[in-house]
Amino acid sequence: MKVRATTILGVRLKTRAAMGGDGQVTFGDMALKQKAVKVRSFEGGKNIVLGGFAGAAADALTLFGKFEEKLEEYNWQLQRAVVELAKDWRTDKYLRNLDALLALMDSHHSYLVSGDGNVIEPDGSVLSIGSGAGYAQAAAEALISCEIKSPSEIVKRSLDIAANMCIYTNHNITVMEL
Secondary structure, rough: OOEEOOOOEEEEEEEEEEEEOOEEEEEEEEEOOOOOOOOEEEEEOOEEEEEEEEEHHHHHHHHHHHHHHHHHHHHOHHHHHHHHHHHHHHHHOHHHHOOOOOOEEEEOEEEEEEEOOOEOOOOOOEEEOOOOHHHHHHHHHHHHHHHOHHHHHHHHHHHHHHHHHHOOOOOOEEEEEO
């Protein structure tokens, strides 16, 4: 059976940013957990980075630990830390077998990072991953066009919309804001 679940959404507006995720974990056609937390913040001095994951939780938590090491090693330069994580993830014998997708952002940049070495910085201010990503991203873009100014409000409302449409997304939402 394939483990499927998660909708993670990040929104940046000017220098404010928020990231959120739903709490559902499914295995095949069964919902096993309703209140999982799939987003977290990384804090170092004045710097804060938000991260969310889709995929295997143990793998993602391992990658979050490696990412935090890279942030510290590269003096909290998000772009450099993300690129170095992707290089290690792709080339390391152990890491390359980890099954997850990461969304990482600060107040200026957003990145999607995968184990095949991809580091993608979206053109716009919205980043989404997971089963309900398309629904959440479409909702966020619509809310931004309605001139809602709060990234956390956009994330919450968009994830609620995604939960109404995606069977792998629920309404137990965690939102973190810079």
